[in-house]
Amino acid sequence: MTYPVVGMVGGGQLARMTHEAGIPLGIRFRLLSDTPVESAAQVVGDVVVGDYRDLNTLREFARGCDVITFDHEHVPGDHLRALLEDGIAVRPGPDALRFAQDKGEMRQRLHALGVPCPRHRPVADPADVSAFAAEGEGFPVVLKTVRGGYDGKGVWVVRSESEAADPFRAGVPVLAEEKVDFVRELAANVVRSPHGQAVAYPVVESVQVDGVCDTVIAPAPELPAERAVAAQELALRIAEELGVVGHLAVELFETRDGRVLVNELAMRPHNSGHWTQDGAVTSQFANHLRAVLDLPLGDPRPRARWTVMANVLGGDYPDMYSAYLHCMARDPQLKIHMYGKDVKPGRKVGHVNTCGEDLADVRARARHAADYLRGTITE
Template identity: 75%
Template sequence: MTFPVVGMVGGGQLARMTHQAAIPLGARFRVLAASPSESAAQVVGDVVLGSEDDLADLRRFAQDCAVVTFDHEQVPTALLEALEADGVAVRPSSRALVHAQDKGVMRARLAEIGVPCPRNRIVADPAEVAAFAAEVGGWPVVLKTTRGGYDGKGVWIVRDRDEAAVPFAAGVPVLAEEKVDFTRELAACVVRSPHGQAVAYPVVESIQVDGVCREVIAPAPDLSEERAVEAQRIALSIAGELDVTGHLAVELFETADGRILVNELAMRPHNSGHWSIDGAVTSQFENHLRAVLDLPLGDPRARAPWTVMVNVLGGDYTDMYRPFLHVMARDPGVKVHMYGKDVKPGRKVGHVTVSGDDLADVRERARHAADYLRGDITE
């Protein structure tokens, strides 16, 4: 029996961890990477060097692949449509993925299907931003470029008309949204296969610092069963209505008055699901592969009452191997995942995961390990 080749566009840490999940499934794994030094290219045996912006590179990469999927959303829609016209199985499809690529398209479609979102509008200039601010109760408002933003980039919180001029300098459409007075951020991750099978992971709490995910708690503490089911229902509904194949992360705001609003979508494995590698019966990466290959999906349930994932962000301390040894010796229950990246301030270079019965203990251990690896603490 010849096992299929899964091609993933992008050579980052998501592809690296997806490759790890592909090994026990028997699936052969290919990566399109920009350079041999990228995270996944360091460990994957089948690497095609090229650009996601070049159709010839994409076609060369897709040869003999049973399916093509992604570790980011930055592939131009027209190129994906060309691959599909060639007969390549692209999952998620270009028709679905555009909702994670273009925030304006996403907001319009979610409004059509009745998904609760912050009030929003595409705006052409600072005058239209000011008019929108007046309609939603005043400044500040949030401005986002419709394409290309990630990890806080392409997002501005503006407090007056003068500040509102900055996002338009990029020359791309701008989406204005009301600034939601939320109490915390949640994420509902689901996986859906081509024949419609779907599974939902426990809803998690995501702690963001400067627009970058710092910590994830699974499940979200003090979230009622009713609210958790509502969040999962929203995510499953979006996956079905948009015909998503693979992993879908729905980032959510929880407000003081009990509402849940959709903030962002990601149609790929996502930072809010990294906890599942060690904390769930089936990781998000394995289930994403199962879905794009149309295999039966795995059990998404948690293995322990609590799992905490903390991202390791680069700081001034570039030698992480010595602290890595210390963390492993100090707490054998900590799972450390390093991405093979050069250390740069603020860059995601790894993550740690701890599971257990006591949330306070689990959280403290995960934070200590990440802080030690970064160099913020020395004992």
């Protein structure tokens, strides 16, 4: 057998869908999962249960893998450097991942590269937040812990100095950013190989609700072509400058005055790329694998005029499977992607993709299915 072994750290839905995309490649997929019941651990054959924060566990897991990649960005950089010293290929590597792990380092590096970002600086305490506000347009100000945040966690919008105490309680460095007056959020997804090949997916619109991605529309409607190309070029440049290998999601603000600013980076398959499973020639998961294996990348072009992804959040009704009957009967083209997770209110437990020629229809079909699966509508 000459097929390589890809080791993926983290048992979430991104690993689950990466395994799915790896089956046709004939590669071996090995998973390091916190528990045997995680989303990916349910469907992968070769699962090691262990804690990625423990270096010995990680080393033991990596032995026999041809390359290590990630479902999340939480593996300590020192651990990854130890793997590199062991001769293991780590993709993306620690020197790239630090910019996805630490928002302070990310801002500093992007600023140095001349990449347009929201006004920002580290802040020491609530009084310093007031000073930051005074340096610009005043309150509100966005505060972020530099590490550990996701899906709106670790992010606060504060309207006064007195509201600014919470973020400092965890003892993690805090970054202040201007509250950008954006018209919408975009995402530019690219994939880059060690040998420097890169592909860019169409720029998408990402609709957030309560800080959580709700809907993604591919391509972003009415985005001027030159702005779309500029966003793709920006993402490709960031991938190259930061030495990213694999999938890179660049979350963007489109401002009222027509600028595009970088909000966040993610160096792994990303929620804003889930539409590619059914809407692109090659999915983000397949291309992430091809990149970390240093294989030529697949065509990122869309297969339909419009694709809409809607996240399925947990609601009050625990039995989503029963809802398949109505959803599938109503829309034979609907693509359901569930993660094998127990339903908890607000938890992302799956997503749906719809494709077609008419955006309003494609969007309505995705919305209906996501709402029906959640249980917020009953017909």
